[in-house]
Amino acid sequence: MDFVVEMINIRKEFPGVVANDDITLQLKRGEIHALLGENGAGKSTLMGILFGMYQADRGTITVNGKNAKITSPNVANRLGIGMVHQHFKLVGNFTVTENIILGNEPSRGFVLNIAKAARRIEQLSKQYGLNVDPHARVEDISVGMQQRVEILKMLYRDADVLILDEPTAVLTPQEIQELGRIMLNLIAEDKSIILITHKLKEIKAVAHRCTVIRRGRTVGTVDVRSTSELKMAEMMVGRNVSFQVEKEASTPGDVLLKLEDLSVYNNKNSQALKDFSLEVRAGEIVGIAGVEGNGQTELVEAITGLRKVRGGTITVQGQDVTNRTIRERIHSGIGHIPEDRQKRGLILDYTLEENMILEIYNDAPYSRRGIMNKAAIRKYAANVLTSYDVRSGKGPLSLTRSLSGGNQQKAIIGREIERNPSLLIAVQPTRGLDVGSIEYIHKRLIEHRDKGRAVLLISLELDEIMNVSDRVAVLYNGELMGIVKPEESNENEIGLMMAGWKEGDDQ
Structure with a gap:
């Protein structure tokens, strides 16, 4: 069979923004397929549709040659599709084993059989060269090791298609090399990987083919070995870089x-x-x-x-x-662009305009005698977001949580530099x-x-x-x-x- 997954003419619209506009992606069995695009190009939305987090407005998905209606992540799991999200979904004070079996707990009668699960996790860890301790507490292990736990979570659920969303964004150079080795181990075991990234060096190091999307539309699919980094960068942003x-x-x-x-x-x-x-x-x-x-x-x-x-x-x-x-x-x-944008840089449940004035809300012209000047705040926030190309559905009124990680980062950088x-x-x-x-x-x-x-x-x-x-x-x-x-x-x-x-x- 040629393709393990096909997404044909996918369209997804949110209020005020078309995230995916007629996108086609075809994943071969046993390949690492890079999905490349600018921040806010629609990469994570497309993979969210494949993983059942969103429903496409139009288009078809086939898995192993059969039409599939993926209505939830549980349906995706049953079809052999797993996803490691950019921001991990782990419980810090649980062990590795407890995190992996969460929602899929093995039991003997009414008793949770954690020992059996730990033995299987240890076996999977050795098979794929992950070197994860099933008994370690998640809050005590490195970010790179937490990512391996997320990968193990998918393998434990028998996933054949693995979606990795910006997997190297929080890794050290050594951990990035290790992840590359792990991905090659996975495809050697007949798994297929979709790698969402904008790091061209990493695409050249591990990927076979690359589909480029720009502003929600497919630009093309290229063979990585025969395509230069400069060419892929130009396809991604639409100009020489x-x-x-x-x-x-x-x-x-x-x-x-x-x-x-x-x-x-x-x-x-x-x-x-x-x-x-x-x-x-x-x-x-x-x-x-x-x-x-x-x-x-x-x-x-x-x-x-x-x-x-x-x-x-x-x-x-x-x-x-x-x-x-x-x-x-x-x-x-002092201005500060923090290391962790979600923990230290932004209040995710505030709007963008509220986040843009976190350090200056009590200064003129943004407030006077304790009363906020909404017009001045909105104008200032809109200027910052436009200058730094922060893409969102409702502009300054967008909930910060709804932005892609890259757009959240650009919002913080804009806020800090504009304060001069x-x-x-x-x-x-x-x-x-x-x-x-x-x-x-x-x-x-x-x-x-x-x-x-x-x-x-x-x-x-x-x-x-x-x-x-x-x-x-x-x-x-x-x-x-x-x-x-x-x-x-x-x-x-x-x-x-x-x-x-x-x-x-x-x-």
Whole structure:
């Protein structure tokens, strides 16, 4: 049989927006098929239809050659279709086994047979090279391991078609390589995978074919091996895209952020930052490079007021803000694009316009004597959303929860940059964004620098750090390994420093 799944001429309309407009996707048995498109292009909606979360207004779906009406995820599961969502659906204080069997619990009479389920999960984990401990508590394992639990959840339900929605958005480079290996193991066992992504390198690494959609319509399906990254990027955004960041040399001015002998502890009461000192000047972008978990999160939380400092000082524009409140820090000129957009960046059940003024709602002209000025708020929010191409059905009145992850990210970036902060702390600013949006955000960060502002960029993408930063500070185990200029260094040297090598050490 040629195709295990066919989606033919699918149309789906929500109030004010056509999410899918006559899209066709055909998945061969045993292939990794990439679904590529801009943020808000309709990728997740299309896969939501295949998984039974939405019903198509028009079009047909066949599974193993038979017409299928997929009215719910349970129906999809029975047809052998499983989905790992961009934001995982796991219960933190349950074990791996309890999460996997949830809704499909094996029992012996009236007694839940968890031991039997754990044995099967262990066997599946070994078969596919997932290396998951069935007895571990989900809140105690890494994000990459949580993703493997989601994959195991599908395999436990005998899924033959696996939909992975932006699976690498929250993974470290090492975990991304591991996921690629796992996907190849899965197709070797006759599974078929639909990979929703905008990361062209990953498509080139693992996918066989790629279907590109733009603004809800199919642009075409190409063979990945014979199609360049540039061509796929052009199909996705409808124009030529530059992968190189163009910028003039920086002209640093006064010190805007000064960290002296900073000592910060993590949630396990271990020292996460050890006597860390750094200066960031007006008119420069300083990148922080390091493998995840080496103190980056604690550094950002200390500067923004989300974590208490045990020792040392934080100075912004000459003012000691070490013990200031978060609001005082915002007023001192700090902007913050957080690592976790849903936990720290947005209130999902607020509208977009409400989220756009979270830090300035009590300033003129947005309020006066405690009364909100709705017209001023709406106008401001609409301008931000238009400038940053945030796509939503009802514009500023859209519920933030209804946006795709990439559009949520662009909304946060727009909100923070438009406030024109003296110091912008950008943590993983392009996580989950397509190549066109990444190009645009990098330009805006450089524009912010060129206005005489300071940018502290924290990213796990070494390419991004090297391309955008004027100086790179390398963090390892809470310590500063050194500061280099990208044009005078290379990925190999920075990679060694990220592993704990200091200049002067023997290689």
